Amino acid sequence: MTNYKQMLAGLQGLMNNPTPRIAVALCLDVSSSMDGEPIDELNAGVGQYLTEIYNDDMTRNSAETAIVTFADEAECLLDFNTVDQLALTPLEANGMTDMGKGLTLALDLLDKRKQQYKTVGVEYYQPILVVMSDGEPNGNPKVLKQATSRIQQMIAE
DSSP states (O other): OHHHHHHHHHHHHHHHOOSOBEEEEEEEEOSGGGTTHHHHHHHHHHHHHHHHHHHSHHHHHHEEEEEEEESSSEEEEEEEEEGGGOOOOOOOOOSOOOHHHHHHHHHHHHHHHHHHHHHHTOOBOOOEEEEEOSSOOOSOHHHHHHHHHHHHHHHHO
16 A cells, blocks of 8 residues: 555656656665675765755756665665655665666666656656676576666667
8 A cells, every 4th residue: 555655646746846857777786795895985976976966956856766776686775756855875785796686677667667757748858777886797697688688679769
């Protein structure tokens, strides 16, 4: 029931703000290899991204960011929202680097958000996927290949 209420609130927000939108999915590696300085840099980079978006009036109202992390599993930490509605706690490193699961989740979220834009009639720009990682993925290679093929197809379209 809560997910349904959250979805309705998100659609209501789209209808209340007619600004053309752009969905940005940050797909972030939080595996064990990111421990120490890399995770600190990742946290700083995400913080700077959020600050830059917030400081630009037009972008603050049009860019909607979702944050997906991946390690052993992929997780949507924050679903799409404008930066003034996002509250991110510092990321911590742990686990393997299943980038395929992270990319798949991020792409699914981008597709879903584009469909929501269409449903409500909000103009939008093509979405942006940002991947931040320090190393080689070590999850299921088939899942990674499917995700990268999907990205290539989206670019071609």
